[in-house]
Amino acid sequence: MMSSLDKMEFAMNQEPRCACVLLLDTSGSMAGAPIDALNAALVDFQETLASDSLARLRAEIAIVTFDVVAHVAQDFVTADDFRAPTLVARGTTAMGEGITKAIALIDARKATYKANGIDYYRPWLFLITDGAPTDDIESARKLLRAAAGESKLAFFAVGVAGADMGVLRSLAVGYEPVQLSGLKFQEMFVWLSSSLRKVSQSKVGDQTPLAPPSTWTV
Secondary structure, eight states: OOOHHHHHHHHHOOOOBEEEEEEEEOSGGGTTHHHHHHHHHHHHHHHHHHTSTTHHHHEEEEEEEESSSEEEEEEEEETTTOOOOOOOOOSOOOHHHHHHHHHHHHHHHHHHHHHTTOOBOOOEEEEEESSOOSSOOHHHHHHHHHHHHTTSOEEEEEEOTTOOHHHHHHHOSSSOOEEBOTTOHHHHHHHHHHHHHHHHTSOTTOOOOOOOOTTSBO
């Protein structure tokens, strides 16, 4: 259901939107240095996007975390209103539930855009994980591959040390999963913010080439 805040936001800002869900693994194996580095990089990501006059109006960020369960840590907001949450690592790796929740969030946001006459770019789903799913992932895999295969979203997967890259490759359509070099979350988010800024400066429907993620991957 569309909120009154959504109606007010779209009335004030009718720019086309580039929606991006950060789907973040907050399972227990991310505790310590990995989650600390991820939290610090999210703050930098917030500041970088907000500094771009166009991206701050067009890029919309949401965060879904998954550990024992999946949780919407941040619903969609434009970059100028985005505030990085402080993530805590715990428990298992409900990746399948996280993917399903992230896709549902994207579908609902696209419906809201349409209801308000707002153009939008193909949404992004950006997964970061250091492990393997501990829940059933098959239905989520089918849902994701269908959505990506029909260009309903662009899916990017990043494996931190310990990630099951075979699982990530089984999910991928279009973009090959990459492995993070060490804990270069900051460099990864520099690439992501630069890519989102580049897309937000293009016309809706254009194919925007992205820089290769060579500086922060293995």
